[in-house]
Amino acid sequence: MGKLDSKIAVVTGGSSGIGLAIAERFIQEGATVYITGRRKTELDAAARRLGDGARAVQSDVSDLGSLARLFATVQEREGRLDVLVANAGVIAASPIRDASEAHFDGMFDVNVKGTYFTLQKALPLMCDGGAIVLVSSCLATKGYPGHSVYNATKAAVRSLVRTAAAELVADGIRVNTLSPGPVDTPIIEAQVGSPEAADAFRRQAAAHVPLGRIGRPQELAAAALFLASDDSSFATGMDLVIDGGMTQL
Secondary structure (H helix, E strand, C coil): CCCCCCCEEEECCCCCHHHHHHHHHHHHCCCEEEEEECCHHHHHHHHHHHCCCEEEEECCCCCHHHHHHHHHHHHHHHCCCCEEEECCCCCCCECHHHCCHHHHHHHHHHHHHHHHHHHHHHHHHCCCCCEEEEECCHHHHCCCCCEHHHHHHHHHHHHHHHHHHHHHHHHCCEEEEEEECCECCCHHHHHHCCHHHHHHHHHHHHCCCCCCCCECHHHHHHHHHHHHCHHHCCCCCCEEEECCCCCCC
């Protein structure tokens, strides 16, 4: 018997990295999982990998019309939603002196606006016993140079969880934050541009982690499962930081 048997879940940004690992673990635990992503080819490949428990819906969280269509699809096919993981996000580096309006707007549109309205548009499908996980970052609490905009977006997500948890407690819906540290996902290559630079990034990041390595997507999936399942039935408004001790020690 799985921890999410017969549950209906949505995982945004579910076509790769942490989101894909979360979807895979949820399916293993008995859930039907709707994964979203902007790139159809990548999304369809993820759905094939995940198998029968996966449902792929192309969606852009920064587009409110696209979000509305996503949840209308879930409503039509399932009639309800039990678990939401708002994982879709972007990251780019820039010193404050050089940050452009496009740099600022691009990350706030996805990481803050996208997360906020993903949460809002999911609520009509959710009822007593529902679980919501918003993915922030351990950098929400760090003054990490070159990432002022990204860090601010993730701090906003952490703040949103507190208010959402307070508002939804009367409805029996729990809302919690999952805050990863550095994790080995394809976003590393996308950030730095070459396999050699990615390996250097991994070594550099691991040097800041007390456990001496960066995380694996499956470790974040296990944490997401805890927050999504009855194992965390007495937890709401919390921030579960999975960063190898990077911000905790």
